[in-house]
Amino acid sequence: MPKVSVIIPCYNQGQYIDEAVDSILAQTFQDFEIIIVNDGSTDEYTINKLMDYSKPKTTVINTKNQGVSAARNTGFKIAKGDFIQFLDADDIISQEKFYEQINIFLQIPETGVCFTNYTIYDIDKKDFSYVPVKKFLSNEPLNDFLFRWERGLSIPLHCALFKKDIWGGRLPFNEKFRAEEDWLMWCELALNGSKFYFLDKEFANYRHHKNNKSKNKNEMYYSFFLTVFYLLQIIPKKYKEKFLKESILHIKKNLEYDLHPDLVNQIIDLKNMFYGIDKTLDYKVGHFFLKPYRFIKMKFLGKKYLFEP
Numbered sequence: 001m002p003k004v005s006v007i008i009p010c011y012n013q014g015q016y017i018d019e020a021v022d023s024i025l026a027q028t029f030q031d032f033e034i035i036i037v038n039d040g041s042t043d044e045y046t047i048n049k050l051m052d053y054s055k056p057k058t059t060v061i062n063t064k065n066q067g068v069s070a071a072r073n074t075g076f077k078i079a080k081g082d083f084i085q086f087l088d089a090d091d092i093i094s095q096e097k098f099y100e101q102i103n104i105f106l107q108i109p110e111t112g113v114c115f116t117n118y119t120i121y122d123i124d125k126k127d128f129s130y131v132p133v134k135k136f137l138s139n140e141p142l143n144d145f146l147f148r149w150e151r152g153l154s155i156p157l158h159c160a161l162f163k164k165d166i167w168g169g170r171l172p173f174n175e176k177f178r179a180e181e182d183w184l185m186w187c188e189l190a191l192n193g194s195k196f197y198f199l200d201k202e203f204a205n206y207r208h209h210k211n212n213k214s215k216n217k218n219e220m221y222y223s224f225f226l227t228v229f230y231l232l233q234i235i236p237k238k239y240k241e242k243f244l245k246e247s248i249l250h251i252k253k254n255l256e257y258d259l260h261p262d263l264v265n266q267i268i269d270l271k272n273m274f275y276g277i278d279k280t281l282d283y284k285v286g287h288f289f290l291k292p293y294r295f296i297k298m299k300f301l302g303k304k305y306l307f308e309p
Contacts, residue, residue, distance in 0.1 A: 002031055002032050002033040002057075002080055002081045003029075003031040003032065003081055003082055003083060003102070004029070004031065004032040004033075004081045004082075004083045004084075004085055004098055004102075004161070005032070005033050005035060005075070005076075005079030005080060005081030005083070005084055005085070005164070006024050006032055006033065006034045006035065006085045006087055007035050007037065007072055007075030007076060007079065007084065007085070007086050007087070008020055008021070008034065008035065008036045008037065008075075008087050008088070008089055009037045009039050009068050009071035009072055009075070009088065009089065010036055010037065010038050010039060010041065010046065010050065010071075010089040011038075011039040011040065011041055011046075011065065011068070011071070011089075012041045012042060012043045012046050013041075013046065013088075013089035013090050014041070014043070014045045014046030014047075014048075014049035014050065015045065015046075016089050016090040016207070017036065017046075017049060017050070017053075017089050018055075019092055020087055020088070020089050020090070020091060020092055021034060021036070021055050021058060022055075022092075023087075023092035023093050023094075023095070024085075024087070024093070025055065025056060025057070026095045027095055027096075027097065027098045027099070028095055028096055028098070028099045029098035029099040029102055032057065032081065032085075032098065033057055033058075033059070033079070033080060033081060034055070034057050034058040034059070035058075035059050035061060035075040035078065035079060036050065036053065036058060036059070036060045036061070036089075037061045037063060037071040037072070037074050037075045038050045038060055038061065038062045038063065039063060039065055039066060039067070039068070039070075039071040040062075040063060040064045040065025040066070041065075042065075050062075061074060061075065061078070066175070067175065067178050068088075068178075068181070069173035069174060069175045069176075069177060069178070069181045070173075070175045072086055072172065072173050073171045073172065073173055073175060076164075076171060076172055077171070079164065081164065082163065082164055082165075083101075083102070083105070083161050083162060083163060083164060084161070084162045084163075084164050084172075085098070085158070085160075085161055085162075086157040086158060086160070086162075087157075087158045088157070088158065090207045091156070091158050091204070091205060091206055091207055092204075092205045092207075093158055093203055093204050093205070094201075094202070094203040094204070094205075096201075096203065097116065097161070097203040097204070098161070100199060100201065100203070101114040101116070101161040101199060101203075102161075104197055104199060105161075105163070108197060110195050111163075111195050111196075111197045112162070112163050112166040112189070112194035112195045112196070113160050113161070113162050113163070113166065113189065113194055113195070113196050113197070114160065114161050114196075114197045114198075114199055115155055115159045115160040115161075115196065115197070115198060115199070116159045116160075116198075116199045116200075116201050116202065116203040116204055117159070117198075117199075117200060117201060117202045117203070117204075118156055118158075118159050118202055118203070118204040118205060118206055119202050119204075119205050119206070120205070120206050120207075121205055121206070121207050136198055137153075137196050137198060141190040141194075141196050142187065142190035142191060142235070142239075143239075144190075145183070145186045145187045145190050146187065146231070146235065146239060146243050147242070147243070147246055149183050149186075150183075150224070150250070151250060155182075155186065156182075156204060156206045157182050158204045158206075159203070159204040166189060166192075166194050168192070172185055173185055174230075177223065177226070177227065177230075178223065179220060179223035180220075180223040180224055180226070180227040183224075183227055184227050184230065184231070187231060187235070188234075191234065191235070224247075224250075224251060225247075225251055228243070228244070228247040228251075231243070232244060
């Protein structure tokens with residue numbers, strides 16, 4: 001049975017997949033399996049590339065297009081390893097990553113997640129253009145994920161190596177979220193008391209290119225807003241008021257344009273999912289703190305797209 005299961009979702013990114021897989025095959029720690037989940041790719045190159053993919057230790061699973069959260073969960077369901085490595089098809093990791101992180105788990109058995117620092121590669125400039133500030137967590141990781149995320153704290157998923165059992169039999173990702181699904185996952189792990197260890201080495205590389213999801217700022221802040229909306233239902237009461245106020249300030253500070261028109265149809269699909277949650281906010285947070293929240297709803301959605309039944 002492999003020690004590490006590597007899960008690589010791939011949607012129309014066949015041009016990068018060899019580099020991602022090769023970065024795993026080059027690991028000094030070789031007890032692993034690689035699961036590529038072809039998430040309903042539509043471009044001919046990716047389809048042909050994955051049709052007869054024959055890299056060592058690698059399995060390709062083909063699914064209809066369901067989004068990255070569902071693709072990762074699909075890989076997680078069949079993973080045999082004790083540890084999980086998520087890796088996007090356009091990213092890579094350093095060859096010492098598994099060896100050094102496994103050693104941390106052996107030395108500090110209570111660790112649930114070991115994560116490292118990372119570098120960013122700008123594909124257009126063909127250069128390592130930026131090395132992030134080191135991403136330490138405090139002794140209150142939930143506080144960090146709620147109030148520092150995208151405000152000085154960001155941990156790309158492939159920085160981490162996870163013990164598979166920290167999810168307690170649950171799937172890692174909420175498949176209703178198309179973005180910010182990683183932030184929600186980090187918050188839920190912190191809520192459940194997972195222990196985090198930061199390994200101060202740059203063992204992951206995040207690739208910036210024109211197709212990055214994060215390039216669409218409107219969509220990202222819309223997703224941020226929906227994730228805030230969801231988190232308000234599950235975080236402890238002591239965090240709610242501050243979390244709502246600071247999240248609204250963060251969105252208002254960064255929102256430069258109106259909601260992207262392509263997302264209006266998604267709002268219609270999402271409103272039933274969030275109906276009922278909206279009714280609880282007045283009770284849980286209070287009318288005073290909901291006034292700016294309603295402003296953000298109107299800013300994003302407009303009168304006709306509120307979450308009414």
